[in-house]
Amino acid sequence: MGGGPAGLAAAANVNSAGYKAVVVEKEDVLGGAPILSGYAKLVPSGEWAKDAIGRMVKRVEDDANSTVHKSAKVEKLEGEAGNFTATLTNGESVQAGAVVLATGFTHFDSINKPEWGFGTYEDVLTTTQMEQMVGSGKIACPSDGRVPERVCILLCVGSRDRQIGREWCSKICCTVSANLAMEIKEISPETDVFIYYMDIRTFGLYEDKFYWKSQEEFKTKFVKARIAEVTASGDGRLLVKGEDTLVKRPIIIPFDIVVHAIGMDPNADNPELSQVFGIGLEKHGFIEKAEQYTNTCGTTRKGIYSCGAAYGPETIDDSIAQGAAAGGRAVADLHALVQKAG
Numbered sequence: 104m105g106g107g108p109a110g111l112a113a114a115a116n117v118n119s120a121g122y123k124a125v126v127v128e129k130e131d132v133l134g135g136a137p138i139l140s141g142y143a144k145l146v147p148s149g150e151w152a153k154d155a156i157g158r159m160v161k162r163v164e165d166d167a168n169s170t171v172h173k174s175a176k177v178e179k180l181e182g183e184a185g186n187f188t189a190t191l192t193n194g195e196s197v198q199a200g201a202v203v204l205a206t207g208f209t210h211f212d213s214i215n216k217p218e219w220g221f222g223t224y225e226d227v228l229t230t231t232q233m234e235q236m237v238g239s240g241k242i243a244c245p246s247d248g249r250v251p252e253r254v255c256i257l258l259c260v261g262s263r264d265r266q267i268g269r270e271w272c273s274k275i276c277c278t279v280s281a282n283l284a285m286e287i288k289e290i291s292p293e294t295d296v297f298i299y300y301m302d303i304r305t306f307g308l309y310e311d312k313f314y315w316k317s318q319e320e321f322k323t324k325f326v327k328a329r330i331a332e333v334t335a336s337g338d339g340r341l342l343v344k345g346e347d348t349l350v351k352r353p354i355i356i357p358f359d360i361v362v363h364a365i366g367m368d369p370n371a372d373n374p375e376l377s378q379v380f381g382i383g384l385e386k387h388g389f390i391e392k393a394e395q396y397t398n399t400c401g402t403t404r405k406g407i408y409s410c411g412a413a414y415g416p417e418t419i420d421d422s423i424a425q426g427a428a429a430g431g432r433a434v435a436d437l438h439a440l441v442q443k444a445g
């Protein structure tokens with residue numbers, strides 16, 4: 104279930120073991136969030152999303168052992184591990200020994216943070232919209248097409264925010280934003296990019312490759328701040344108001360474009376998936392793991408596996424690794440079931 108990076112990796116691994124994989128994707132294209140939301144160059148490879156994920160899509164679509172159902176969901180699942188029957192919304196029925204839920208996440212909707220101007224001002228965008236602008240090769244204010252003098256990226260929009268029930272860190276948005284700042288500067292050298300942060304979490308090797316490089320080579324300005332609101336100034340620009348939490352002083356700076364670094368919510372379909380597949384969800388609404396160390400791809404129901412951002416905020420690379428593991432684990436468990444049955 105799900106044809107994003109995790110689901111494609113799971114299907115490819117099932118195929119490479121000589122088993123048949125049936126991919127059920129609710130949208131009309133495969134590729135998941137990086138394709139559906141038009142990501143630009145990926146972290147950390149720097150490769151365009153359409154090329155990198157496109158290769159994953161092609162590998163599955165070209166494999167004679169794969170069947171793909173697009174614009175379809177599972178509406179009923181009967182049977183048990185080793186012998187499931189899934190009824191799809193397109194009227195088809197699929198026999199499957201195991202199910203992998205690679206159903207990913209839903210982007211945070213910035214409308215739920217109204218004080219930061221999204222939906223009110225045309226020049227307040229999300230990171231996905233900014234990635235699409237980078238992909239178009241031109242950086243311009245949506246309101247009037249002018250080249251922005253200053254762009255500001257606000258981190259943790261819809262993450263690490265208890266007031267709106269988002270208690271998790273979305274893991275990748277600091278790195279994605281440091282990368283986005285470099286991409287903006289590359290296309291539009293006259294634009295200055297500011298990143299407003301609570302903490303910077305460019306984990307592991309990303310610290311050097313994205314955080315320091317963005318500051319030192321691309322002159323991105325990192326400001327530790329608590330943002331109160333985004334309003335309009337008299338001259339058609341945007342005013343970002345808040346407190347610089349290092350010097351403990353109020354700051355009001357005009358910008359031409361404000362970008363929300365949106366977080367990763369649990370997939371909005373998860374309550375439905377929980378019911379149809381009879382699996383548990385953890386307290387935030389992501390899919391619950393069976394066991395942390397010995398059954399890392401499991402759910403609370405035998406024969407049903409999960410991986411990637413369905414379990415919680417995750418990077419593409421780790422979603423792929425988990426997808427491959429889930430596909431492998433499903434095949435190994437099926438093999439054991441068949442052997443046991445004689």
Ligand SMILES: Cc1cc2nc3c(=O)[nH]c(=O)nc-3n(C[C@H](O)[C@H](O)[C@H](O)COP(=O)(O)OP(=O)(O)OC[C@H]3O[C@@H](n4cnc5c(N)ncnc54)[C@H](O)[C@@H]3O)c2cc1C
Nearest residue numbers: 105107108109129135136145146207208411412417418419
């Ligand atoms: C703005 C932004 C930029 C990012 N950039 C990067 C980056 O550069 N590098 C990086 O490592 N990570 C990046 N990420 C994280 C990346 O998006 C995730 O790691 C990745 O998409 C997770 O892959 P997935 O397959 O688990 O889930 P998804 O990509 O969400 O794919 C899930 C798939 O399942 C389908 N689906 C959902 N529900 C159902 C259902 N009920 N029935 C059937 N199909 C269903 C969906 O349509 C989708 O195709 C970024 C995240 C954000 C928010």
Ligand code: SF4
Nearest residue numbers: 259262272273276277
């Ligand atoms: S990765 Fe960075 S921007 Fe994203 S939620 Fe965590 S701290 Fe905030």
